[in-house]
Amino acid sequence: MTFLIDRRSNPKQKSAVNRQRFLRRYRHRIRRAVAENLRGRLITEGGRGEKISIPTRDTSEPVFRHGPGGTVTHVVPGNEEFTRGDRIARPRGPGSGGSGRASNEGEGLDEFVFQINQREFLDALFDDMELPNLTKRQLSGLEEFKRVKGGFASDGAPSNMSVVRSMRSATARRIALGASKRSALRELEKTLEELPENDDNRAARAGLEEQIQALREQLARIPFIDDVDIRYHRHIQEPIPHSKAVMFCLMDVSGSMDQYTKDLAKRFYILLYLFLSRNYDRTEVVFIRHHTTAKEVDEEEFFTSRETGGTVVSSALELMQSVIEARFPSSEWNIYGAQASDGDNWPDDARRSSAALQHLLPLCQYYAYIEITQSGDKPLWHTYSQLREQWPETFAMQHISGPKDIYPVFHELFRKQSA
Numbered sequence: 001m002t003f004l005i006d007r008r009s010n011p012k013q014k015s016a017v018n019r020q021r022f023l024r025r026y027r028h029r030i031r032r033a034v035a036e037n038l039r040g041r042l043i044t045e046g047g048r049g050e051k052i053s054i055p056t057r058d059t060s061e062p063v064f065r066h067g068p069g070g071t072v073t074h075v076v077p078g079n080e081e082f083t084r085g086d087r088i089a090r091p092r093g094p095g096s097g098g099s100g101r102a103s104n105e106g107e108g109l110d111e112f113v114f115q116i117n118q119r120e121f122l123d124a125l126f127d128d129m130e131l132p133n134l135t136k137r138q139l140s141g142l143e144e145f146k147r148v149k150g151g152f153a154s155d156g157a158p159s160n161m162s163v164v165r166s167m168r169s170a171t172a173r174r175i176a177l178g179a180s181k182r183s184a185l186r187e188l189e190k191t192l193e194e195l196p197e198n199d200d201n202r203a204a205r206a207g208l209e210e211q212i213q214a215l216r217e218q219l220a221r222i223p224f225i226d227d228v229d230i231r232y233h234r235h236i237q238e239p240i241p242h243s244k245a246v247m248f249c250l251m252d253v254s255g256s257m258d259q260y261t262k263d264l265a266k267r268f269y270i271l272l273y274l275f276l277s278r279n280y281d282r283t284e285v286v287f288i289r290h291h292t293t294a295k296e297v298d299e300e301e302f303f304t305s306r307e308t309g310g311t312v313v314s315s316a317l318e319l320m321q322s323v324i325e326a327r328f329p330s331s332e333w334n335i336y337g338a339q340a341s342d343g344d345n346w347p348d349d350a351r352r353s354s355a356a357l358q359h360l361l362p363l364c365q366y367y368a369y370i371e372i373t374q375s376g377d378k379p380l381w382h383t384y385s386q387l388r389e390q391w392p393e394t395f396a397m398q399h400i401s402g403p404k405d406i407y408p409v410f411h412e413l414f415r416k417q418s419a
Contacts (some may be wrong), residue, residue, distance in 0.1 A: 015018070027122065030116065111182065113223050154232070166229050167229075169231060178219050185215045188208055192212065195208070243282070245333065247301065248320050250338070251287075252341040252342060253305055254292060255291075256311070256342050265340035266303055267406045271406070272336070275410075286323060289302055289305060289321075291315035292312045294315035294317055314353040316356055317356035334365045343379065350383045354383050355388055361387065368397075369395075
């Protein structure tokens with residue numbers, strides 16, 4: 001019987017086994033808390049850890065106590081507060097939690113708060129989601145290298161010497177150099193064994209013994225290992241493959257887009273960036289805002305600037321295509337697009353927007369359009385609906401009316417596909 005003992009040390013002041021059991025037990029509570037804590041994050045901030053609060057009533061354990069036992073007679077006085085048929089509240093015994101009222105003794109039970117790290121945060125956030133088209137186009141390894149074994153060489157540093165390979169080479173050399181001598185030695189020993197021992201054969205036997213001794217000395221002079229036998233490990237620089245993704249954030253900043261609508265779009269962009277960062281080694285973000293014209297800006301200007309005037313969506317789509325051609329070739333980058341809008345668009349721009357997006361979709365791994373509106377479908381939704389039928393695996397559209405819709409919509413866009 002074999003016993004395996006895990007002697008790996010746990011993190012400081014933590015029990016890895018108990019922590020994983022705790023995370024599994026309160027999985028749904030953690031996922032709900034993580035989804036609610038996205039408002040104060042920046043898009044490019046990364047998936048840092050998070051503090052999770054769990055009410056004390058959810059962490060309480062059942063307790064068994066001994067009852068009084070036996071036959072007990074209670075004598076209770078009458079009362080002036082209740083009459084027949086009144087409902088009396090169940091008494092709250094010790095260990096049943098707080099009473100829900102303020103205490104004049106300065107004592108009470110707070111919610112249980114604990115910290116989860118970056119990996120646990122992302123696992124809880126994207127536990128049942130996946131990229132619908134996770135085909136990494138090209139793995140580029142031009143930035144970092146690692147040393148790997150690339151065969152053997154006859155020269156090198158003593159620390160890189162391969163003992164096994166050197167001994168194998170030495171054994172082969174000794175066998176090759178001594179093969180003929182060993183064959184002659186076996187024949188002489190056989191002849192000596194067959195030759196009778198008498199006075200007539202004494203001289204012949206002495207000659208055979210001298211030849212046998214000479215051959216044995218020659219075999220003994222073959223070196224056990226020689227300089228030509230030494231072999232060294234050869235190391236080469238091998239590029240480390242990295243998968244790259246670029247995320248394009250397109251948003252309407254015309255007069256119809258208020259700050260509340262931009263905040264909703266920001267939450268969606270944060271989810272998408274964290275999701276891509278979890279699946280790719282390197283993720284770039286490009287912010288494109290537009291009204292009648294489009295412009296590439298930084299994150300702060302992307303969410304704070306507000307322009308007056310109409311909306312021309314095709315300007316942003318055309319700028320996105322020009323940026324892809326200039327800096328992010330589709331053969332090397334996995335391209336993802338996320339567009340947020342209130343659905344308004346200049347009527348004469350519908351055909352041009354449809355044509356621009358038609359050219360972009362073959363270059364993208366995935367393109368998601370969310371329409372933030374309280375009413376029905378807007379003009380841009382009708383324009384994009386035709387493309388959704390042509391590109392069902394690459395293009396997706398969803399409505400968002402409030403903060404509570406963001407995570408369900410994102411979950412629907414990137415839910416795991418059934419086999």
